[in-house]
Amino acid sequence: MTKIADLQQELELSDTQLATILDEVSVRVAEGQKNLNQNETGRVRQFIKEQQRRAELKGQTIDLPPIIKVSDFATALELPVGEVLSVLLMNGVTATLNDDIDYDTAAIIAQELGYKTSESVEKLEEQVLSPEKLEEILNKEKKADQQERPPVVTIMGHVDHGKTTLLDSIRQANVAKQEAGGITQAISGYQVKYKDRLITFIDTPGHETFEFMRQRGASLADIAILVVAADDGVKPQTKEAVKHARAAKVPIIVAINKIDRAEANIDKVKTELAEQLDLQPEEWGGKTVVVPISALKNQGIDELLEMVLLTADIDKLTANPERAALGSVIESRLDKHLGPLATVLIHAGTLRVGDDVVVGHVSGHVRRLMDYLGKSVNEAGPSMPVAIVGLDAVPNAGEILQVVEAQAAARQKASQQRAPVKSMVQVRDDDDERQTLALVIKADTNGSVEALRETITAMVPEEVRLSIIRAEVGAVSDSDVLTAKAAGALIYAYNTPVGGMAKKLADKEQVEIKSSKVVYELSDDVRQEIEKRLPVDIVTTALGTLKVLKIFFSIQKRKIIGGEVAEGTIEKDAQAIVWRKTGKDRVEIGRGTITEMQREKKVIDKAEQGDQVGLTYEGKGKIKEGDVLEVYKEEKVRKELTA
Numbered sequence: 001m002t003k004i005a006d007l008q009q010e011l012e013l014s015d016t017q018l019a020t021i022l023d024e025v026s027v028r029v030a031e032g033q034k035n036l037n038q039n040e041t042g043r044v045r046q047f048i049k050e051q052q053r054r055a056e057l058k059g060q061t062i063d064l065p066p067i068i069k070v071s072d073f074a075t076a077l078e079l080p081v082g083e084v085l086s087v088l089l090m091n092g093v094t095a096t097l098n099d100d101i102d103y104d105t106a107a108i109i110a111q112e113l114g115y116k117t118s119e120s121v122e123k124l125e126e127q128v129l130s131p132e133k134l135e136e137i138l139n140k141e142k143k144a145d146q147q148e149r150p151p152v153v154t155i156m157g158h159v160d161h162g163k164t165t166l167l168d169s170i171r172q173a174n175v176a177k178q179e180a181g182g183i184t185q186a187i188s189g190y191q192v193k194y195k196d197r198l199i200t201f202i203d204t205p206g207h208e209t210f211e212f213m214r215q216r217g218a219s220l221a222d223i224a225i226l227v228v229a230a231d232d233g234v235k236p237q238t239k240e241a242v243k244h245a246r247a248a249k250v251p252i253i254v255a256i257n258k259i260d261r262a263e264a265n266i267d268k269v270k271t272e273l274a275e276q277l278d279l280q281p282e283e284w285g286g287k288t289v290v291v292p293i294s295a296l297k298n299q300g301i302d303e304l305l306e307m308v309l310l311t312a313d314i315d316k317l318t319a320n321p322e323r324a325a326l327g328s329v330i331e332s333r334l335d336k337h338l339g340p341l342a343t344v345l346i347h348a349g350t351l352r353v354g355d356d357v358v359v360g361h362v363s364g365h366v367r368r369l370m371d372y373l374g375k376s377v378n379e380a381g382p383s384m385p386v387a388i389v390g391l392d393a394v395p396n397a398g399e400i401l402q403v404v405e406a407q408a409a410a411r412q413k414a415s416q417q418r419a420p421v422k423s424m425v426q427v428r429d430d431d432d433e434r435q436t437l438a439l440v441i442k443a444d445t446n447g448s449v450e451a452l453r454e455t456i457t458a459m460v461p462e463e464v465r466l467s468i469i470r471a472e473v474g475a476v477s478d479s480d481v482l483t484a485k486a487a488g489a490l491i492y493a494y495n496t497p498v499g500g501m502a503k504k505l506a507d508k509e510q511v512e513i514k515s516s517k518v519v520y521e522l523s524d525d526v527r528q529e530i531e532k533r534l535p536v537d538i539v540t541t542a543l544g545t546l547k548v549l550k551i552f553f554s555i556q557k558r559k560i561i562g563g564e565v566a567e568g569t570i571e572k573d574a575q576a577i578v579w580r581k582t583g584k585d586r587v588e589i590g591r592g593t594i595t596e597m598q599r600e601k602k603v604i605d606k607a608e609q610g611d612q613v614g615l616t617y618e619g620k621g622k623i624k625e626g627d628v629l630e631v632y633k634e635e636k637v638r639k640e641l642t643a
């Protein structure tokens with residue numbers, strides 16, 4: 001037994017506090033009751049201890065992993081799991097105590113409960129493979145496990161020399177008719193069977209903006225076919241292509257195309273190849289395979305494929321089909337029905353439906369695999385291009401796919417796209433007084449992302465600093481919002497959804513998301529945002545002068561004076577310089593603003609020459625009778641965006 005009064009004194013509790021605590025721990029105290037039993041006293045003491053511990057915790061920063069089970073999260077906060085679950089629910093997260101939540105979610109919930117958190121840093125970066133690391137891994141593979149794989153071919157060359165036509169004619173001639181069945185190519189790569197051997201063709205977009213992808217195309221390929229039109233010869237992009245292929249150490253086969261044309265001059269092209277690019281044709285004693293073709297008329301295509309196989313045999317292309325699959329993203333987009341969709345070229349191993357994967361900073365669980373005809377397949381082995389459904393977000397072209405343990409995929413999911421946030425160091429020049437337009441761009445396809453990036457970059461004049469924090473394919477995620485928040489950026493979402501959690505977070509963090517399916521709507525908005533950040537010009541207009549006749553009132557910076565407009569006009573809210581005559585000179589006494597004006601006891605906005613007015617002056621200077629106010633208007637004029 002403990003006396004209630006003693007306990008109250010010991011714990012320094014007021015009557016109300018005591019009553020609340022007794023209520024919390026479900027101890028009923030009857031009228032006139034003086035004592036609590038041991039169990040009841042224990043409950044009160046325990047409660048107070050917990051409260052103190054909580055207060056302590058709230059002062060500290062709690063370390064949380066990138067992903068945490070709800071029950072562990074509650075333990076970390078030393079809170080009953082039910083309380084955590086209900087706060088989660090209030091924030092729109094339906095979870096059970098065994099569910100995993102990611103750090104961002106945990107941090108928001110913890111913050112709501114009054115805790116500070118930080119993310120315990122695991123070495124997640126190690127999960128993300130660089131192309132260099134990939135090459136290292138592939139080179140280290142055991143010889144004994146290696147099996148022959150199809151060659152991967154990319155077609156390069158100057159615009160209009162016939163790359164697309166060649167890709168089409170190879171596909172049409174070598175894909176079984178019933179298979180093709182009128183379906184247009186679903187992904188940017190295909191395989192054909194020639195003489196019972198598979199050849200993979202990678203079809204990267206041809207537009208200039210995709211230069212970077214073509215560059216990547218070459219390094220992913222085993223062989224480059226360089227298309228040169230027989231009627232046009234070596235052109236700037238022909239040279240570029242050769243440069244890329246050589247940099248990637250990929251053998252080049254030249255296809256001299258359009259030989260059906262009357263203007264075709266094969267020998268002239270060969271001379272240009274030899275002289276300008278050091279590609280000496282075999283038939284002239286050099287090492288370069290040159291095949292004259294007509295992609296349009298289907299001439300020379302078989303010879304070209306023959307040469308591809310011969311070249312492949314020289315290099316002995318192999319891979320281990322048994323290992324955990326490794327591949328590179330050739331192209332990616334957000335599909336309306338299928339969600340994030342990535343075309344991946346498998347380098348080694350076999351990718352199967354049901355595999356857990358990490359692709360760059362994106363995780364996923366392979367729900368469906370599709371070949372280039374859009375046909376579902378169960379697996380994809382070395383050199384096969386395949387579309388993957390089941391990724392959590394859209395990865396970037398060039399990122400590496402690896403099959404991982406489920407746990408690793410979950411970790412990656414938690415840290416998804418967070419890595420760029422951390423590395424986002426804004427380099428700022430202190431002398432640079434320009435205002436910044438910081439943006440996060442999200443769009444439905446790589447093409448849109450690049451188009452937006454280019455459009456916006458072209459719009460921003462020199463007077464404004466443009467900082468594109470992130471430009472990616474995919475829906476607007478909470479990570480985008482947090483990134484934008486950290487960088488003070490606006491989010492532009494073109495033809496792509498905004499996630500529910502992201503919307504909520506954006507409201508809470510006051511991050512603006514501008515979403516549209518119409519490009520010009522977004523560019524109009526960008527224009528306005530740019531104009532808001534253009535420097536302002538201050539335009540000064542002289543209005544008139546006022547002779548001070550009387551000082552009615554003066555307190556600190558506020559003076560009420562009477563005077564007569566000597567020349568011009570005087571306006572409310574105009575600026576004034578106070579001048580005083582001393583001998584021959586006049587000196588400036590101070591500067592201020594006319595905040596109010598009256599004439600014949602009526603409030604006015606404007607007074608003309610000869611008017612006698614009373615006015616309120618707010619500003620510096622001890623004004624005296626006889627001083628002159630030189631009144632002028634100052635307007636800030638923001639520059640407008642021309643063009």
Ligand code: GDP
Pocket residue numbers: 157158159160161162163164165166206257258259260261293294295296297
């Ligand atoms: P790309 O820009 O390199 O993909 O070139 P395209 O494949 O789009 O071809 C450009 C133009 O050249 C198209 O009008 C084709 O029809 C034409 N073309 C392509 N190959 C041949 C060919 O072998 N002979 C002729 N006469 N025209 C061709």
